[in-house]
Amino acid sequence: MAMANEDEILEGFLCPICKADLKSASQLTSHFESLHSEEQDVLRSLKDIFGKAKKIILNNDDSDLKETFDRALKFSYQEHRYLDEEQSIGVSRSSTDYLKGVRSARLERYATETNKLLIRLDKLVCNMPSDPNQRKLHEQEVVPWLDGSSVKLCPNCAKTFNLTRRKHHCRLCGSILCHDCSLFLDINVARAIVDPSVPQTSNPPDHETTEKNGLRLCEHCYNLIELRKQVQETRNAKTVLVTAYEQMRSLMDKARPDVAMYEKMCQSLFDGETTYNLTDVNKMRGRIGKLAEGIDLLSKQIIAFPAEPGTRQARLQTAIRQAAAHYIKEDLLSLRKLPTEAQIEEVRRQRYEKAERQIQMERERMERQRDRLEEMAGPSASRVESNQDDDDNPLLEQMNIIREYIKEARKEMKFEEVAILETNLKELKKEYHLQKLSNKS
Ligand SMILES: [Zn+2]
Ligand SMILES: [Zn+2]
Ligand SMILES: [Zn+2]
Structure with a gap:
């Protein structure tokens, strides 16, 4: 996130009335309040739409969706009349296409806005001073706080600000809100969101995020960040799952030739060959056992992965575990038993005796041949002495x-x-x- 350039993202802070691009939410808010102060109910209905749409993204509530887009449509007609008063009655257009347009533009705007917030979040949590006053300065440097001197009511709950209900600012958009409307994002959670290499810390259940260990956010910013966090968690979970599966496959790939080699070595021992010894074959068996343990562990991790019961993912995880368990049982743990030391001794002795007999026969054959040669050459023939030093x-x-x-x-x-x-x-x-x-x- 730190690498991203804020200038690249131009969308997201367009004024809904005059379409001016205002670069930041606070600029947009002040622009809106100074130039379109008469449009307060438009602002309200806009906020309403945004609030509903957020809920929809989070809950997939279809009935809410319809209501929201009905409103959006109504609002847009108002806006249309406002901008283009000469529109004649009787013009028809497809509501469906229009709704789709509104929807995709809005979703795109969420993505853009979320990215913008994430860049700010990164700047906020990076080098955040622990001293409360320093911290406030740092926060306002990243996101300028809206000047609330003329704001009398909390824009969210419409309650009057007074000595007991003080004005606060959202650290991500700079907007004004009361304490009751504030939500707090744990700073460690924020760190993990902007930097996936930071390990996710799970807080104890009685952990309360306050002003001290959290960032004060408005509901809108909080929900956008929360949504991104959920997307990230799902993605991370998938990555971990895929990695575990790939590791398991690679262990299986290693085990296959080892099993073949083991069988070969084992057979060689049974045949009384001296190519391998019992220690070699035992080592090989140990190595296969280690691979089996690894495959077992990884497949257990895979099945223990949280998945909605009955889904394709859950069935896949179960199938992987079953296949792995079957493979371990049938291929890795059912290895042929090794011959005992005594059995090996016995076959080797037999082979040795057979070889000895062959050598003896060979020797006798050569002696006979030499005698024949001597007879033919006569007694004067001298033997070729080997003076080679061994x-x-x-x-x-x-x-x-x-x-x-x-x-x-x-x-x-x-x-x-x-x-x-x-x-x-x-x-x-x-x-x-x-x-x-x-x-x-
Ligand atoms: Zn405007
Ligand atoms: Zn409030
Ligand atoms: Zn905010």
Whole structure:
């Protein structure tokens, strides 16, 4: 709000009689009182229309609406006669179109006026001095107070001003009113309205907003601000709801590949592979559990959101929660059980024995081959001795590098990477093993 330029908003303070643009409500009021003082009942009926229309916006009361626009129409005919006396009898026009016109122009004027008030509200609550006298000066600097020396009655309740019924000013439009007609807007509430980053403070139920902790407003200004507050609250609530939903979706998106990975890791353990260990798979299970908790929490927040029962919004919230609960139960909490340490031990032993047998067979096959070669070459043939120092074996070095990589990937729970690296390591081991065999021979 602080960024908005007051000059940009030109509408909102047009004199209803001569259409002069007066820039501020106080200027309009003084202009009206000095130039159109004979039109006091027009002013009254205008105020009446405004008051009714506000009520309509707040309550959606249709019967009131009709009455108000009947009046508006009547007033406009009066105005028309006043401005254009030569109008002949018998001219007809569509009341509906006219009403629509009046209505949209009026609603637009409310928006413009509200924006104007919000700019003032921002200036009022920003750097408001705590000292009462300083504060009064600050308030009048933002909104000049109407000179009430000639005002004898409260314009709202028409009661006479005297020693006990003193004149007060609306801090947003500067107009005069009595204390009984004043409404107070809590300053902290005002701060939250002009700056949505300020957290909304909820006051205790016995909290009373007075002149000290609130801004004195006329009913008209108060209702416009209150209406804006309601719009803002609805919008904020929607934003929070959408954010919660998006967070929940993103957790679900994270959970999906994790579940697939978990199944794969689990299967690998059952197959007796050494690619993953039990700790890895448990970590993965823990991570999925955390995601499930998050999804559960967010979906509970979503369903706890205030919504009128029976509305589309309420049904949507219920559906989201149900879908989330179903997803958690069916996909995240029904994960396959892990094999026990003993089961893993057993399959691994079997695999190891099978591998050992294969290696033994390989060794025997190579020995037979070597014997055949020796027979063919004769006894003079010397063996090719491996004088390679094993520590310098590039294969060992590579294997160590890969082991380091695996450690890193495990720590970061990048199990796809672990799997690839483990395969590489296995291949290197095999190659190294074959090299040793051929060197021995
Ligand atoms: Zn005028
Ligand atoms: Zn009053
Ligand atoms: Zn006011």
